[in-house]
Amino acid sequence: MKTLKGRIWTFGDNIDTDAIIPARYLNTSDPASLAAHCMEDADPDFMKKMRPGDILVAGDNFGCGSSREHAPIAIKAAGIACVVAKSFARIFYRNAFNMGLPIFESGALHDRVAPGDEIEVDADRGLIRIGPDGPPLTIEPIPPFMQQLLTDGGLMGHLARKAAGRAERSPA
Amino acid sequence: MGMTLTEKILCRHTHLDRVHPGELISARVDLALANDITAPIAIAEFRRAGGTKVFDRNKIALVCDHFTPNKDIESAGQCRTVRAFAREQAIAHFYEGGNCGVEHALLPEQGIVLPGEVVIGADSHTCTYGALGAFATGVGSTDLAAAMLTGEAWFKVPESMKFVLTGALSPWVSGKDLILHIIGRIGVDGARYRAMEFSGETVAALTMADRLTMANMAIEAGAKNGIFPVDDTTRTYVAARSDRRYVADTPDPDAAYSDVLEIDCSAIEPQVAFPHLPSNVRGIGDVGDVRIDQAVIGSCTNGRIEDLRVAARVLRGRKAGPDVRLLVLPATPSVYRAALEEGLLAVFLDAGAVIGPPTCGPCLGGHMGILAAGERAVATTNRNFVGRMGHRESEVYLANPAVAAASAVLGRLAGPDDLP
Numbered sequence: 019m020k021t022l023k024g025r026i027w028t029f030g031d032n033i034d035t036d037a038i039i040p041a042r043y044l045n046t047s048d049p050a051s052l053a054a055h056c057m058e059d060a061d062p063d064f065m066k067k068m069r070p071g072d073i074l075v076a077g078d079n080f081g082c083g084s085s086r087e088h089a090p091i092a093i094k095a096a097g098i099a100c101v102v103a104k105s106f107a108r109i110f111y112r113n114a115f116n117m118g119l120p121i122f123e124s125g126a127l128h129d130r131v132a133p134g135d136e137i138e139v140d141a142d143r144g145l146i147r148i149g150p151d152g153p154p155l156t157i158e159p160i161p162p163f164m165q166q167l168l169t170d171g172g173l174m175g176h177l178a179r180k181a182a183g184r185a186e187r188s189p190a
Numbered sequence: 191m192g193m194t195l196t197e198k199i200l201c202r203h204t205h206l207d208r209v210h211p212g213e214l215i216s217a218r219v220d221l222a223l224a225n226d227i228t229a230p231i232a233i234a235e236f237r238r239a240g241g242t243k244v245f246d247r248n249k250i251a252l253v254c255d256h257f258t259p260n261k262d263i264e265s266a267g268q269c270r271t272v273r274a275f276a277r278e279q280a281i282a283h284f285y286e287g288g289n290c291g292v293e294h295a296l297l298p299e300q301g302i303v304l305p306g307e308v309v310i311g312a313d314s315h316t317c318t319y320g321a322l323g324a325f326a327t328g329v330g331s332t333d334l335a336a337a338m339l340t341g342e343a344w345f346k347v348p349e350s351m352k353f354v355l356t357g358a359l360s361p362w363v364s365g366k367d368l369i370l371h372i373i374g375r376i377g378v379d380g381a382r383y384r385a386m387e388f389s390g391e392t393v394a395a396l397t398m399a400d401r402l403t404m405a406n407m408a409i410e411a412g413a414k415n416g417i418f419p420v421d422d423t424t425r426t427y428v429a430a431r432s433d434r435r436y437v438a439d440t441p442d443p444d445a446a447y448s449d450v451l452e453i454d455c456s457a458i459e460p461q462v463a464f465p466h467l468p469s470n471v472r473g474i475g476d477v478g479d480v481r482i483d484q485a486v487i488g489s490c491t492n493g494r495i496e497d498l499r500v501a502a503r504v505l506r507g508r509k510a511g512p513d514v515r516l517l518v519l520p521a522t523p524s525v526y527r528a529a530l531e532e533g534l535l536a537v538f539l540d541a542g543a544v545i546g547p548p549t550c551g552p553c554l555g556g557h558m559g560i561l562a563a564g565e566r567a568v569a570t571t572n573r574n575f576v577g578r579m580g581h582r583e584s585e586v587y588l589a590n591p592a593v594a595a596a597s598a599v600l601g602r603l604a605g606p607d608d609l610p
Contacts, residue, residue, distance in 0.1 A: 113330035
């Protein structure tokens with residue numbers, strides 16, 4: 019996975035999926051339409067301020083609440099490169115890997131950065147660097163199965179690969 | 191070392207002899223469900239993966255309950271997508287219109303979920319079915335697409351927390367108050383990634399309605415699932431609804447729990463969760479003077495007939511305050527009919543209530559009861575996040591049906607004992 023470098027936006031603990039994409043916009047699943055309202059109830063001006071390639075940095079339990087996959091879809095379609103949080107709510111965590119939004123857990127990052135800082139996320143080496151010369155912080159390792167999901171382009175890609183593997187091995 | 195209730199059920203749905211917390215498994219699912227908001231993405235993913243036929247048309251439920259009756263043209267389009275797929279695949283459990291109710295009230299009521307089953311749903315409140323002694327958890331649409339295709343889902347076997355409930359409930363205290371109290375105690379991520387297993391002498395005294403309410407809100411503590419033991423209450427509830435066979439698992443006596451919490455239920459008074467987290471709870475005696483503009487009684491949390499009976503007991507012979515909009519939404523057509531036959535709807539009409547159709551509508555700020563900036567609602571629903579029921583400067587206070595009804599009468603947060 020290539021190194022992700024970007025300007026950050028910070029959010030606190032318990033950012034719920036209603037804040038990430040309010041239910042009033044769920045009458046569509048079109049990624050661009052959802053992206054237009056990304057993070058709206060956490061910061062109404064977020065989409066006016068952010069640039070594609072930016073990174074979200076949050077506290078504990080990011081993505082709690084509703085199971086709506088529209089939340090990671092909105093973040094990804096808005097052009098956010100990745101999300102780094104102290105911890106993620108479980109359905110959001112699953113959804114992100116299933117649909118291919120890179121997310122990372124770091125207990126240390128959130129308390130050491132300010133909005134507008136630049137960070138570099140090197141997923142392969144499990145490191146985050148604040149600014150060009152900052153000391154490296156470690157990322158919680160991604161379990162092998164989740165890494166495989168990312169490599170295969172999400173859950174459906176993973177299933178397709180598994181099915182293809184079975185077909186190759188079958189005697190027919 | 192033995193297995194917890196959750197571990198036993200998951201294990202029985204794999205080829206393994208036992209499973210351990212933290213282990214990644216693939217398990218067979220007995221039911222996969224989605225609603226009008228989450229199904230369209232799942233259907234698109236199903237087709238994108240080349241899917242032509244679902245793994246078992248009898249093990250999928252599609253419930254158009256969120257933005258229905260269709261709130262706008264786009265929502266109508268989403269329901270059309272779900273309906274077309276349900277017809278094409280001859281999905282056995284497809285609900286819309288007059289046979290439709292709020293999914294997590296509807297499916298148990300219709301006998302579609304049984305003890306010991308593994309259920310996944312593209313809706314976070316799928317955990318409701320743990321009340322029946324099933325393993326049930328919310329997932330996203332892509333997970334659901336995969337399950338519709340393969341009949342399986344991947345899980346990390348969760349650690350289990352055990353909640354030992356003791357003591358008798360005080361008047362006007364219900365399952366809603368117990369679960370709000372627990373969430374207040376452990377926090378909105380206090381059970382993150384874990385199973386909440388409920389046990390103890392008080393459980394036997396809890397109605398199925400109370401258990402459904404409690405399991406429903408396990409997700410508000412971050413849990414993967416909430417689960418109750420199967421007992422006579424469960425067996426009686428299920429026998430009236432289904433003749434399918436089921437397995438009633440029990441936890442092993444030497445099962446390992448990551449935490450054991452004892453809850454003295456006799457010390458709990460009606461609870462109110464203040465904005466903007468379900469963990470922000472106070473006893474009804476400590477709420478202060480909080481004026482409300484709207485009271486909502488309904489949802490998958492508290493829209494069952496037992497909930498409407500409690501609300502009617504409080505509202506009989508009384509009227510909602512002049513500045514309060516009281517909304518009552520029976521969660522299913524059967525609940526609606528029972529409320530009609532028992533005379534509860536007349537009580538609500540006399541109290542000045544608007545009686546809505548079975549829909550999730552206002553709970554998630556969809557429609558039928560949206561709040562303006564600065565407005566406050568007391569609601570029997572499950573979430574009070576920023577903007578949950580409307581404008582981001584509106585507020586939601588979560589409570590049980592008796593508190594919601596009493597608050598509607600007085601125009602401020604209050605319990606039934608505060609009524610003259």
